[in-house]
Amino acid sequence: MAPSSFLLFFHWEDDAVYFPDTAKLSEYVLNDSGCMFTGTDRQIGAIPWFYGQFEPGILEATMLCLQKAFNFRSVSAMGDPVHVSRAISRIVNSQDDNGVMVGDWSGCYDNGRPPLSWVGSVAILRQYMKSGLPVKYGQCYAFAGVVTTMCRALGLPCRPVTNFSSAHDTDGSVTLDVHWNFTGNTELKDLNTDSMWNFHVFNTVWMRRKDLTFGHDGWQVIDATPQEISGGMYACGPSPVAAILNGRCDVVYDTSFLFAAVNADRVHWGRQKDDTWKVIAIETSATGKRLCTKVADGRPVSASLTHCDNLIDDVTDQFKHKEDTGRERASVVLASTLSPRARKDVYSKQNDIEMTVQGPDNVMVGFDVSISVTCKNKSEEKRHLEGNVFVEVITYTGKTLATCKVEEAKLTLGGFERKLLAIPVKAASYIDHVTEAAMLKVSILMRDTQRDNLYVAQETFRLRTPDLNIKCYNSSCQVDREVTLRMSFSNPLDRPLTQSYLYVESAGADDPRLLPVRSTPASCDMTCDVELTFQRKGRHSIYANFFCKELHSVKGVFEVYVQ
Template sequence: MANHNDVILDVDLRSHENNLAHRTREIDRERLIVRRGQPFSITVQCSDSLPPKHHLALVLHLGKRDQVVIKVQTERGAGDKWWFSQQGAQGEKLLTLHSPPDTAIGQYRLAVLMMSPEGQIMEKTENHKFHLLFNPWCKDDVVYLPDESLLQEYIMNEDGMIYMGTWDFINSRPWNFGQFEDYVMDICFEMLDNSNAALNNPHMDIEQRSDPVYISRTITAMVNSNDDRGVLAGRWEEPYYDGVAPNRWTGSVPILRQWSKHGARKVKYGQCWVFAGVACTVLRCLGIPTRLITNFSSAHDVDGNLSIDVLFNERLETFEGSDRRDSSWNFHCWVEAWIRRDDLPKGYDGWQVLDPTPQERSDGVFRCGPCPVKAIREGHLGLKYDAPFVFAEVNADIIHWIVQQDGQRRQIRVDQRSVGRNISTKSVYGDHREDVTVHYKYPEGSKMEREVYERAGRRVTDTTDGMAKPGQLQLSIKHPKPVFGTDFDVIIEVKNVGGQDSHAQLTMLSKAVTYTSVHRGECQRRTASITVAADKVHREVLRLRYDEYAECVSEHNLIRVIAFIEVPGENEPILTMTTIPLSMPEVHVQVHGKLIVGEPATAYISFTNPLPVPLKGGLFTVEGAGLLSTTQVQVLGSVAPGQKVAVKFSFSPMRTGVRKLLVDFDSDRLKDVKGVATVVVRKRYGRIMFM
């Protein structure tokens, strides 16, 4: 086929120039990585003895077994075909390739052919590989996002904040998405290659990789390991001895690398924010604008009736009659991806809910979405994918029942206002919280809200949440914002708004719960017969001591306090509850001096034991995109109450820009204490030598 005097001497993919223009230089500077719908140039060096009327041709191969073969046209077509133009003399030609904005993403193999005038292949060089990603900067790509500040956050930012806690006490933790760290892009494509669709029908899968709806749905399934060779196994209760406790993770990169290194074997363990963090990393890396969302007081509606039934026995213990019951989580994390929905009627472009946490099946697989946020706001639940489930997460009623000994249910509280509160994401303009609830729901009590509820089939009543009827008693719980390790008081207030004294039986209990409302044990219980004078307030104090709650509190450090009051002769008891997050101390992280790429820097980490007991087995885990791979530093010996422990370690920054150094501290009695330092890494400038 080839002439002995080779005509094609060299092919240069011009990775440095192309990657800079395509905003992929952070991923890799040596390999060619480009975005679809945007031209890129290569140079082909030919010998001067180019036979007359011979010409160059380009052929692309996509898929591990070349499932798709694309002949690149030599002139511009209708916009849905690859084409190339060329400039230059006989010796060196500059070829500019133009990809359609709706072509499949993936690793392409490029063959450069020398063709005779009769159409015969005279010479062929074909071992030239490049990756193609989605292009949110291209107006014809369905992931196009026309705001540069949003793109800098939702594609380019490798650091994020995840919001946790309770709706009335929101805390945050930093997360290292690390989508441009070494080999992360390769692992993202490895995830696609390991999906059930790719393994069962590779040709169909490759052809569908042009569609971000298909890609995002595949990734959402592959982040969890429930149905496939997915990345993360979920576990919502201790023990985690055969893996990593979900709270330990500070970023996605170690999870993805561990999964890939061990041959697509699931990594243990994740919970909702870990699943969402990994999904955000993968989607941003592939070029789909993505942000992480936290919904507070999030409903998990198993039976699809838009109400969550919470069952207690007569001792106010969670009823054990069903292990597949509805539940309400203190918070739940998912992601939103920015996609134009050409597969739906007009009006549903923009942010789409994707939830990789395995809760319910969608088309037989544990995944959720993409579901348009606008469909949730308007109550249009007939749209794909999984709109009824997402709508319930932010709108369901919570109905509390007491199951009596004879099996009869007694309804004691209907709550129509607590689900779906303070829906949050990290702001584009800094490390602070942006409330996006208005994107999901109309204002409470508004005419539009009622219309949406009626459209969605959710009943609306005038029940007042947790409050007694006029003329009766009212019940509330007040508490400080306690720190884990301290003793604190919770105050139960009973207010008599009637004109007569009232005699009542008050039950108060505190219990440890997980953030998904699984009860882990009772801390204390008290019952009191009280008399509340007319127009007066009666107060009872529950003292919560560290040495008592430390024995039963879960790894989420949450205490739920329930107050229940019954008035003899009246049928309507009153129940109220609150969940108290115990805040954690902070790890202090400092980095001194200027940080230069490739030059050693030193970080100083310190932490003071806030508990009245010593800590053993202390371990600091450090990571940071562009700074260092995950590193562990052990604390020798025990840390006495009130003692400060300090360590230092060296690292050499790998990439320039604003970076975050993330630290996690773990010990036997105190776990998942976080710290973060923001640093600026500068370029290395050449030194002038004087002789």
């Protein structure tokens, strides 16, 4: 029999989850809608998300998940936010104990819903409660959305945070290692077990850390995306943000892994002719380029998701000191010292050739892209460089889907000279491969023909997808009366959009809807009318997501006032 009441965390001054800025609790505990951010640090888009922690059945689902995580035993740890948040990071993924959601990055989701199709946690948790089986499928933003819902339902202040250029350090070296073939000018992908995610969404939860020394209270990172095993299970955190900031990789839990995610140096290794390895480049500012969460205003998100600067609270300085300052370098050195698997022979390489990749900030998918590389000789001697430029279509986790361009490059640079290489990319070369993630990775590898030194640079660019526009036909919206909404956007591709669906979810309305949509011709408008009936008065946000074979995840949000 389900209990008639639950004891939740509360914000008395002596409570372990007491949040000193009570005004922000309207966001971190009470706001049932919000967004997470995607793309790259210079091309940020927003994913609207309906947390719905106050919807019927969601608290019960949360408590059932917690009981499952604690093996259905009533233990004192269930009153400790450290143990509760760590349990949530484990039970939201399905790896160990048939938790809430199955993670999948394969691109093939035939026996479930595509990860990008979800617009909220309510549908996920209700499906889990109904079937008793893990929901298929999710990726980092879905895991983070469900974690936010569960934490806020329990009274734990929680926010999703997007880390742009997020390192996945698989070997505990606290560096992101990339391996290159010295003679073939190619990346040795089979050896590159580390990866760079263009963005990754995790959560921070506010609590006191009575289990740690002074200075580690406040925001703690937890991450439900199943990446690495911790303590024999797929759990991550809580790790104090203060420990991550200062490279204190000896502080529990999983601080070494999370420090690398936001502040690892990207180290490029070249295999020499004698099969030894040599550091050819170190990028000290490659990871954690920007960390963002929604502004703590307690309000729903606006309709514009492409231009979302007004929604962003930049919290980068909470996680890392300013790049390349003494304090930031000191934290990297300390992290390397405290991580037993870190390599100690990395920081002896100095480059005299500097290469920077530049690209556009606002190109719609389906259009040509102009990319350039600036090469600068920082020495007084002439340099003759030869190499290749690679342009690849990648997923947001850095996985290569296709190589759309390989171009030879030759360059002579006089002393202290700077030159520009232009790299035009035709839409036809990438358009067949951008269904799940419209992202391009540009790599340039150049060799000094006289000295046999290698130089490398990489950058990732996001191609913009359209916003889903939502308009209401009704002059006023009333309880138990049908409301008609028109969803629309312009197809930016030179081909029809087929196998199309529209997902719609809202607080206070019908159950989440899945609607088939007719094909949309090339360069034409997609339109679809949706009817909803609201059972509760007040302001409600409507979340919608268009999904098709050729273009994944065109999202929109719209607010209505129901009388």
